[in-house]
Amino acid sequence: MLINPTIEQHDEKRRDKMSQVSLTKGYWFFFEHEGNDISMFGSVWNGKENVSFNNEIVSSFRNLNKFKSEHSFSKNGHNYKVCTHMTNMLRGTLVVSLYCDDELLQTETLSQIGKDKPSKRFFSKTFLWFLVFGFAVGMLAGYFNLFG
Structure with missing residues (x-):
């Protein structure tokens, strides 16, 4: 079992810290389904992507040459899928969608360059x-x- 070292187990403010993007910390997306924490990390520098379920890394690989990726895993009797899509390379816009049993649950979008950056x-x-x-x-x- 791989544990995601960048997430502290008992951090109450974890949700506020997760959905963020920066050059040094990469892309962080946070989802919740049936009381379970599902997070996705993407490195800006080396293309490393990690998907964690309740702080356990369930999928991990490098994505250096594709604008889309898909992480699939099964937990608690559900088949999950986390899909990423780099929609604008110049702005660094990444869209991440969470699916459970082929049903879209949530989509989040983060950009390196936006209105507030x-x-x-x-x-x-x-x-x-x-x-x-x-x-x-x-x-x-x-x-x-x-x-x-």
């Missing part, structure tokens, strides 16, 4: 990360004389 700040942070990464790669290449 200024696009200048997003692009400044992204540019800074690429600048630091590029500098580090350049320094390593120079140190190990990879191109000389």
Whole structure:
């Protein structure tokens, strides 16, 4: 049994913390069905997706080259499906839907850039990360004389 280390079992404010998106924390979606917590995490940097049921990871894989993914699992006599769809790559808009026994229960949408998130700040942070990464790669290449 894999336990999702990023969720504390007895955190009463977990629901408020879950449905969020940021460059450093990734995408977090939270659903509830029949008193069970179902969460979906998606990494912005490496494409890792985890789906948890009551804090137990039930599905996990990397999704680097597809705009859609599907996580299926069975718990408590139900067949669940969590579907993701990146609808706008430039804005970082991700739509996640929860199905139970082929019936749509809930859909949530989060974006990196939205009304409450200024696009200048997003692009400044992204540019800074690429600048630091590029500098580090350049320094390593120079140190190990990879191109000389």
